[in-house]
Amino acid sequence: MGVPMPQISQANGEKDKRFDFQNYRKLLLDGPDESLDPRGKPKKEYKALWELILSPVGRDRLLSAQNAANERLRQLGVYFVLKNAKEKIEKRIFPFDILPRLILKSEWDKIQRGLIQRTVALNLFIEDVYGKQRILKEKGVDQALVLSSLGYLPQMIGVKVPRGIYAAICGYDLIRDENGNFLVLEDNLRIPSGAAYMLNCRKVLKESCPFFFDLLKKPLPIESYPTVLLKTLFDLHPSEDSQEPVAAVLTPGPYNSAYFEHAFLANQMGIPLVEPKDLIVENATLYLKSKSHKKRISILYRRIEESFLDPVAFRPDSLIGVKGLFGSFIEGRLSLINAPGCGIGDDKAIYPYVPKMIRYYLNEEPILRDIETYSCVDPKQQAFVVDNLERLVVKEVNQSGGFGMLIGPVSSSKTREEFKKGILAHPRNYIAQPLIHFSKLPCISGSGIEPRRVDLRPFVLMGKEPRVVPGGLTRVAISWDSFIVNSSQGGGSKDTWIIEEEGW
Template sequence: MGSLFDSYHSVAYDEMFAGDGAPHPHTKALFDALQLLSSADLEERVGVLQRSLRDQGITFSHAGQEWIFPLDLIPRLIPTAEWELIEAGVIQRVRALEAFLADIYGARTVLADGIVPQAVIASSTNFYRAAAGLEPANGVRVHIAGIDLIRDGEGVLRVLEDNVRVPSGISYVVENRRTMARVFPGLFLEQRVQPVAQHIALLFAALRSSAPAGVDDPTVVLLTPGVYNSAYFEHAFLARKMGIELVEGRDLFCRDNVLYMRTTSGERRVHVLYRRVDDDYLDPVHFRSGSVVGCPGVLNAARAGNVTIANAVGNGVADDKLIYTYVPALIEYYLGEKPALPNVPTYRLDEPEVLEDCIARIDQLVLKPVDGSGGYGLLIGPQASEEEIESTRAQVLENPRGWIAQEVVMLSTSPSLDGEKLAPRHVDLRPFAINDGGQVRVLPGGLTRVALREGSLVVNSSQGGGSKDTWVLTSRPVRGDEPDPVAPMPTPAVKASAPDLGPQSDQPQQQQQGCAPC
C-alpha cells in the first residue's frame, strides 16, 4: 500500500520501529493510525498546523529575525516503563546538582574530599564568587531544570547535558500539545497520554514556595531582557499563563536591599524574581557594570533574604560541561546512589595525554566549549569541513580547559515529515524538572527537538531544529482536559485500527506514575 512510510529507513535506533521493521509495541497504535492517512491528508493538516503556529505567534529569534519554531506533525511517544526510568534519572540528577551547588557556594566539602578538583571550580567561568554564602529561602537553587537526553545506537538513553541556569522550552511543550490537539484531535482519543497543561501551574507553585520566609502571598515577576531576546515569546507566554508581571530591568529597583517594581499605582514589593536574564547581566553592582537589562542591588537583596532569585545566581558552575563529567561521581557522593541515566562518553582535555589522543582523532569526535549553549561553537568531527576542524583544533590547543570531547552518538531517529513522506530525523529530549523545595517533579512530557535537515545531529532551534509533541503514555485513565476543544478539524479522520491502549499490555508492572500533579 502506498504508505507514508515507503522507503523509510533509519541508520540509527528508531523511536517508532524496532530492528525488524515492525513498530515498537507502544507505537503500534500511532503507526496504524498514520497508515490510514494519505499524503493529501497530511498536507491539509500541515496547513492547519502552520496557521495555528502563526496565530499563536510561537516564535524564536535567530540572527536578527523572528522565526516560527517548526513543529513536526508526528508525535514522539515514550512508553510508561521508559518514562519511569527518565523520571528517576532526572530527579536523581537534579538532587545531586542541588546538593553540589549548595556545597560549592557553602562548605565546599566536595573539594576538600577530592571528588572534584579545586582547579576545575577555580577555572570555571560560571563559578560566581559573589554567590558564595548566599542561602536561598527554601534551599532551592534549581527551581526549573532541563536535562537533555539522547538515545544512542544501542537504544540506551544518556544524559547529554544539564541546564540549570535559565532553561527554556517549557512554553513549547504546552503550545505543541495545544496545536496537536487542533491538528490531530482523533489521535488522542485512542491513546492515554499524560497531560501537559498543568506544567506551568507547577512552575508557578514552585516559584511561590521559594518566597522569603513569612511571605504568604508573594509577588512573583518574570524578568526578561526584552523583545529582542530569542526566547521573548516564551517569557511573555509564561508571564501570561502564570498571571504575573512581565518586567524589564528598568521596571525594577532596589532600596535598602529590598526589590520593588514600579507600577502605575506606585511601587510594589517583589518577593520572587523569575529571571530570564543571564547572571552576567543581572546585577551591575557585581557583574557587568554596564548592563541595563538587570537590576542593581538585586544580588544583595537576595543575600539579605528579601527576594528569591530563580534560578539562583551561579548555577552555571553545575552545568559547566567539564563538571558534567563529574556528575556520576557527584550522584554517588551526595546521594549514595548509582546513576540511573549514564553520561555520554566524554573526555577532559585538561589532561595532557587525553588531549593528545583527542586532537589526533578530532575528526571522529564531537568537540564542545564547556560554557557554551545553543549548539554554538560545537564541532561534529565526521560532519565538519577541513577548515572547521582546523579552527576548532587551534582553539582547543589554545585553551584545553575550555573544551570537552565526546564520542559521536548516533542520535535516535523519529519519523518526521519530509515533503509528502515520513523520513527518519534525529531527535533528543529535554524533560523539565521542577523543584518546589519539598519535591522534585519531572513534568510528564518534555521538549523533543528534531534536526529537520537530513542526517543532521544538531537539534538546536538556532541551528535549524524543530520540535515534536512528546507523548508520555500511561496505562491510567487521563483526565479529560485535553485535547483542547478549541476549533478542532471538522472530521477527525484518524482512527486506530485496534483499541490498543498502549504499553500496558506488554508492561503489566507499570501501574502508576509516582508524581500525579496536584
C-alpha cells in the same frame, strides 16, 4: 545496513513516492528509528500511526493537519527569534511536526527517577561549592576546574538560598543511543527554555489533529505545568520576608529569542512580566514601579543571564540590570530563580563529574548514564582528542545552542585544524565525546516522510518536593542527515506522549 521495511499493507491508490517506505528506509543507514523494532516492524505503540502514514487517505489527512497546525501556531504567535549568519534578527514560527513521539510510561518512570536524582545531587554540589567545599577538598571534583569556571561566582560564597535550592527550574537534554538507552547529553541549570513550546505543541496538536487522540493511546497530561511552576516559585519565598509571596517573570525584552516563552508563562501563571526598566530597589526591597504606586516583589523568575542582572554586583556596563538587585537577594529579601552561580553545575567541563556527585552526596548509583567524555585539561585525554578529531564531537564548554561544536566525521580539515589550535591553546575550554548516532523518528517534510534525529528536553522543578510533568519538548533535527536539534539553529519540535501500556 538499513532496517527492513515494515510489514504494513498500503491502501490501494496512486503511490506517492514522497511517502514510499523504500525511500524512507534509505535514510536509516546511520541511526535507529524509535518507531521500529529490531526487525524493522512498527512497535505496537506506533503501528496505527504507520498505517496512517502509508495509506493514501491517511497521508492526505496528515498533510492537511500539518498545514492546519502551522497556521494555528502563527495565530497563537508561537515564535522563536533566530540570528542569521549576518547577525540579523529573524522571527519565525516555531517549527512543529505533528507526528507525536511515544514513550512508554514504564520507561518514563526510570527517566523521571533519574532526573530527580540528578537534580538533587547537582543542587547539593552547588550548595557545597559555595559552602564547605567538601567535595573539592576531598578531590572528588577537580578544584581548579571548578574555580576557573565562568559559572562560578565568588560573590555567592556563604549566601544561603531558600531550602538550599539553587537550581529550581532545570532542563535536561537526553538522547536515545543505538541500544535504545536514554543518555544525559547536557544539564541546563541557568535559564533552561522550552516549556512554553512543549505546552503549545500539545495544544496545537489537540486542535489540528484530534484524531490522534482516538487513534493512539492517550498521553498523560502536561497542562498543569504553569500551576506547578507557580507553586515551586512560591515554595522558595525568601525566609526573611514574612509577607505574602509576590512573583514576577523578568525578561530582557521582546528581542530575546525566547520572549514568547517569557510572556506565555507569565500569563499562564497570572503574574507580571517585567523588564528591568520596570523595577527599582529601595532599602534592599524590590519593587515594580508604576505612575501611581509601587508593588513589592519577593520572587523573581529571571530569564536574564546573571552577569547582566545588577551593574553594581556584576557587569558595570550592563544596560538591562537593576541596581541593588543582587544586594536584595543576598540579604534574603528577594528570591532569584534560578539563583546566580548555579551555572557551575552545568559547565560542560564539570559534566563528567556528575556521576561522582551522585555517589558522593546520595550514596547511590546513577540511574541515567552520561556519555563518555574526554577532558582536554588532562594531558593524556587531550592527546587522544587531538589525534582523533575526525572521529569525535568536540564542544566549547562555554557555548550553547549547538554553537562552538565540531562534529568530526562531517567536519572539514580546516575546521579540525582550528579546533586543534584552540584545544592546545586553551584546553580548559574544550571537552570531547564519541559521536552517538542517536535515534530518529518519522517526520513530515516538504519532501514527504523522512526520519530525523530527536532529543528530549524534560523539565524538573524543585521546591518543597521535586515535580516533573510527564514528557517534555522533543527537539527535531533540521534535516534527515543532521545531528543538530537546537531551536537556536532552526531545529524543530514534536509533542512528547507518555503513554500507559495497559490495554494492548
